[in-house]
Amino acid sequence: MKRFDWRCLAVSSVLLATLAARAETRPQYGGTLHVAVRAAPGSLDPADAGPDSFARRNITLLMFETLVTMDDSGRIHPALATSWQASAGNQRWQLRLRHGVKFHDGTALTAEAAAVSLRAANPSWNVSTDGDSVVIERDAADPEMLAELALPRNAIAQRNAGGKPVGTGPFHLADWQPGKKLTLGAEEGYWRGRPFLEGVEIELGKSYREQLMALDVGRDDLVEVAPDQAHRAWPEGRRLANSAPAELLALVFARDVQSPEDKLLREALALSIERGSIRSVLLQGAGQPAGGILPNWISGYGFVFPTSTDLPRARHDRDQVRKVATWTLGYDGNDQVARFLAERISLNAKDAGLSLQPTATATADLRLMRIPLASSDPWVALAGVQAVAGIAPGKSRGSTIEDLYAAEQAVLAAQRIIPLFHLPVYEAAGAALKNWNLRPDATWNLADAWMGSGKP
Amino acid sequence: MRRAVYNLAIPDVILNTVNRASRLALNPRLRQVFLVMFALVIAASAADWSGPEQQLARKIVAVTGPGAVALTVENRSSLSKRDSDIIQGGLHGALDGLGLRLVRAEQAAATVKITLSESPSSYVWVAEIHQGSADSAVVMVSVPRSQGANTTHDSVPLSLRKIPLWAQEDPILDVVVLEENTAPTHIAVLDSEKVSLYRMQNGKWQLEQALEIVHARPWPRDLRGRLVPARDHLLDAYLPGVICQSTAAMPLSLNCRESDDPWPLVPGTLSGGAPSVFPSAGMANGVSVAIPQMKAFFAPSRNFFTGALTPGVGKFMTVPKFYSAAPLPRDKYTLWLFAAIDGQVHMVDGVSDQAAKLEWGNDLAGVRTACGAGWQILATNAGNGAEDSVRAYEIVDRDPAAVSAPIEMPGETTALWTESKGDTAVAVVRNRETGNYEAFRLAMSCSQ
Numbered sequence: 001m002k003r004f005d006w007r008c009l010a011v012s013s014v015l016l017a018t019l020a021a022r023a024e025t026r027p028q029y030g031g032t033l034h035v036a037v038r039a040a041p042g043s044l045d046p047a048d049a050g051p052d053s054f055a056r057r058n059i060t061l062l063m064f065e066t067l068v069t070m071d072d073s074g075r076i077h078p079a080l081a082t083s084w085q086a087s088a089g090n091q092r093w094q095l096r097l098r099h100g101v102k103f104h105d106g107t108a109l110t111a112e113a114a115a116v117s118l119r120a121a122n123p124s125w126n127v128s129t130d131g132d133s134v135v136i137e138r139d140a141a142d143p144e145m146l147a148e149l150a151l152p153r154n155a156i157a158q159r160n161a162g163g164k165p166v167g168t169g170p171f172h173l174a175d176w177q178p179g180k181k182l183t184l185g186a187e188e189g190y191w192r193g194r195p196f197l198e199g200v201e202i203e204l205g206k207s208y209r210e211q212l213m214a215l216d217v218g219r220d221d222l223v224e225v226a227p228d229q230a231h232r233a234w235p236e237g238r239r240l241a242n243s244a245p246a247e248l249l250a251l252v253f254a255r256d257v258q259s260p261e262d263k264l265l266r267e268a269l270a271l272s273i274e275r276g277s278i279r280s281v282l283l284q285g286a287g288q289p290a291g292g293i294l295p296n297w298i299s300g301y302g303f304v305f306p307t308s309t310d311l312p313r314a315r316h317d318r319d320q321v322r323k324v325a326t327w328t329l330g331y332d333g334n335d336q337v338a339r340f341l342a343e344r345i346s347l348n349a350k351d352a353g354l355s356l357q358p359t360a361t362a363t364a365d366l367r368l369m370r371i372p373l374a375s376s377d378p379w380v381a382l383a384g385v386q387a388v389a390g391i392a393p394g395k396s397r398g399s400t401i402e403d404l405y406a407a408e409q410a411v412l413a414a415q416r417i418i419p420l421f422h423l424p425v426y427e428a429a430g431a432a433l434k435n436w437n438l439r440p441d442a443t444w445n446l447a448d449a450w451m452g453s454g455k456p
Numbered sequence: 457m458r459r460a461v462y463n464l465a466i467p468d469v470i471l472n473t474v475n476r477a478s479r480l481a482l483n484p485r486l487r488q489v490f491l492v493m494f495a496l497v498i499a500a501s502a503a504d505w506s507g508p509e510q511q512l513a514r515k516i517v518a519v520t521g522p523g524a525v526a527l528t529v530e531n532r533s534s535l536s537k538r539d540s541d542i543i544q545g546g547l548h549g550a551l552d553g554l555g556l557r558l559v560r561a562e563q564a565a566a567t568v569k570i571t572l573s574e575s576p577s578s579y580v581w582v583a584e585i586h587q588g589s590a591d592s593a594v595v596m597v598s599v600p601r602s603q604g605a606n607t608t609h610d611s612v613p614l615s616l617r618k619i620p621l622w623a624q625e626d627p628i629l630d631v632v633v634l635e636e637n638t639a640p641t642h643i644a645v646l647d648s649e650k651v652s653l654y655r656m657q658n659g660k661w662q663l664e665q666a667l668e669i670v671h672a673r674p675w676p677r678d679l680r681g682r683l684v685p686a687r688d689h690l691l692d693a694y695l696p697g698v699i700c701q702s703t704a705a706m707p708l709s710l711n712c713r714e715s716d717d718p719w720p721l722v723p724g725t726l727s728g729g730a731p732s733v734f735p736s737a738g739m740a741n742g743v744s745v746a747i748p749q750m751k752a753f754f755a756p757s758r759n760f761f762t763g764a765l766t767p768g769v770g771k772f773m774t775v776p777k778f779y780s781a782a783p784l785p786r787d788k789y790t791l792w793l794f795a796a797i798d799g800q801v802h803m804v805d806g807v808s809d810q811a812a813k814l815e816w817g818n819d820l821a822g823v824r825t826a827c828g829a830g831w832q833i834l835a836t837n838a839g840n841g842a843e844d845s846v847r848a849y850e851i852v853d854r855d856p857a858a859v860s861a862p863i864e865m866p867g868e869t870t871a872l873w874t875e876s877k878g879d880t881a882v883a884v885v886r887n888r889e890t891g892n893y894e895a896f897r898l899a900m901s902c903s904q
Contacts, residue, residue: 074576193677194674195677405596
């Protein structure tokens with residue numbers, strides 16, 4: 001097993017502490033925060049089924065709120081719901097709504113509005129109201145219901161006459177140029193208290209390179225940093241923060257295992273990949289080699305899944321198959337590192353006698369995917385990866401750590417997915433941005449952020 | 457206990473091959489003595505871990521059966537080395553009790569690698585068991601983390617002392633000592649939703665009454681508030697846009713109203729007003745000092761004073777918006793210091809307003825003591841990477857001179873108010889380790 005890199009700990013600890021510290025002054029009201037992100041969501045609706053990304057989640061949570069929230073220790077806290085009760089063996093959940101909360105259009109948050117919102121995001125849920133409560137009934141026990149309700153996609157939105165979603169969050173929508181720019185204004189009547197920032201301007205669809213340049217010239221205050229660039233961003237004096245490894249980089253097959261030979265070849269591919277050297281060279285030391293789906297910080301047992309290369313065994317598996325077809329390996333053509341990774345994996349596969357053809361086209365036998373983990377709740381995170389990878393959810397969830405381990409093993413045994421790395425999210429901030437930090441699950445807290453004098 | 461860390465952070469990685477156990481295996485009598493002693497130590501100091509130790513041991517033995525195993529234990533969690541050692545000892549004892557003999561790897565029928573790991577909510581102990589050429593088996597248990605770590609705070613024997621008053625999870629806005637003997641015996645704690653009265657009984661604080669603060673509008677962020685003891689009733693509570701007045705007799709009630717009335721900047725005892733109705737919280741040093749009362753208007757939806765003063769400092773009816781203020785009486789006038797929101801400290805004497813950029817934070821409080829020049833300013837530090845601290849200063853001409861060593865605080869200071877007696881201040885700190893809010897009394901000592 002690879003020992004952890006203490007330098008990463010030292011750097012990230014110092015940086016996180018620096019960014020999190022309120023430092024010299026009381027928070028100051030005013031100022032506009034300029035942010036740039038790679039994602040360019042086509043919709044602001046939390047329930048929209050478009051591509052998931054950390055940026056999209058963060059944008060959602062600026063404008064919308066969930067019924068409950070989950071802290072860094074996995075504990076659930078009230079948000080738009082003040083209390084909740086489970087019955088019928090966690091199959092029925094009743095959540096009482098907070099009084100006095102208003103949507104940004106001035107209408108009151110009601111149980112009916114919350115129910116409509118949850119139904120839109122979860123067509124399979126049976127959502128009803130009971131006085132000032134929302135009642136959710138599932139077909140089977142759902143002990144993770146509260147963790148699911150804490151997901152940004154379950155944020156409460158009211159769709160107005162024009163179909164635009166309106167939230168209850170700390171910022172309201174001021175201007176929206178899809179794919180280009182999003183402008184938000186502080187919500188004066190926000191029930192948790194008006195944010196310190198006057199507004200947030202978010203440039204969408206910006207490459208990592210464009211973002212770093214914008215930070216350097218002082219045009220943006222908060223930008224994303226590519227994992228392989230993080231080691232460079234730090235020595236250049238930028239204020240860098242990283243989340244826990246919250247993103248899974250994996251190979252995902254388009255189809256289930258088709259035959260015993262197919263199974264052997266998939267196993268051979270998994271055993272042939274040199275995660276250690278890929279991490280050192282292509283990822284420049286970022287992330288953690290992954291043998292399992294859940295990172296260790298979420299499951300606590302992630303280290304038991306082997307990540308080492310076993311070329312003799314890979315060749316042995318390959319040699320048991322008479323005819324080997326060429327697989328196409330899809331990757332995101334806009335992501336240069338993804339292309340390098342795909343090419344490197346193809347070379348590894350070739351060493352085991354397999355044939356992989358990297359392609360940037362949409363259809364492929366297997367794809368190199370970056371999957372943002374849905375939650376720091378292990379069951380919700382696992383289910384999220386299953387959904388993205390097209391793996392049918394298991395029948396029963398269980399409740400113990402060994403049930404979770406068995407469920408993850410079952411997903412891996414299906415051989416639809418080959419985990420490669422768990423990657424942190426890196427963000428760089430300008431000196432003027434104060435009291436901002438990146439949580440382990442890569443969400444921001446901008447409601448408490450403020451703009452200072454610019455001196456770090 | 458340290459805080460949880462992520463996968464990157466694996467402090468105190470300890471990899472112990474069980475040489476000790478393998479040596480003991482050579483001498484069964486010695487081993488028995490050792491295990492009995494170890495069990496006693498465990499029973500005395502680590503009872504909390506015994507459940508999961510037994511549980512994991514049973515799971516391991518269910519795989520290996522009784523016999524000889526080689527055991528390693530690795531700590532890759534935030535557990536301290538001491539706890540890890542205790543758990544390791546407990547696991548040895550539990551495995552031995554179930555018939556497993558701990559031997560060297562070359563003598564073992566199975567090897568067991570136990571890893572003490574963790575997730576956000578639990579400690580996760582994982583045993584990987586290798587037997588012959590078979591695939592390894594994995595068994596594990598999870599142990600919920602204890603909620604809230606205990607921390608201790610060293611008192612710093614400096615001229616500026618901090619005396620713990622109260623701590624809680626919710627933000628504390630102010631604490632006022634209502635009665636005291638050698639130590640406070642009756643306090644009121646202000647937070648965003650209530651005023652809580654606590655009385656010391658049998659060495660423990662007991663909640664006497666909690667008075668709800670009724671407010672219609674959402675509070676601003678970085679909420680601030682003050683408690684001020686009153687003459688004809690117990691206290692007043694000042695919050696942005698809201699003023700609450702308690703009744704006089706128990707059981708108390710609190711009547712809150714929306715109000716932009718100004719907040720007092722000078723404790724009643726220093727302004728020549730009535731001393732506290734609580735004799736035990738009487739005048740400091742027996743010295744009667746009168747400073748003209750000064751009040752300032754607080755922005756109802758912000759975290760600062762608007763700068764409007766009443767009655768004003770000489771010709772100045774307004775000063776720049778400020779976070780905090782402190783008076784320094786001179787022979788013929790009072791010099792007022794305002795920590796403005798632009799980061800400067802404005803020194804206003806009634807005729808001039810002199811602004812200076814000092815290495816201070818935004819929180820100031822004035823105290824009247826028998827030390828030095830008699831009046832000091834307590835100021836938080838300016839941050840810039842320095843430790844959170846508070847330090848006492850005197851102002852000579854217009855230049856501040858430090859008159860105490862900085863007293864380290866366990867986190868950022870969120871409130872600093874002069875107490876009603878005028879000779880001490882209350883500082884509220886958000887503990888950077890626990891996240892809890894802690895209120896301290898800051899008192900000057902003249903001994904240094």
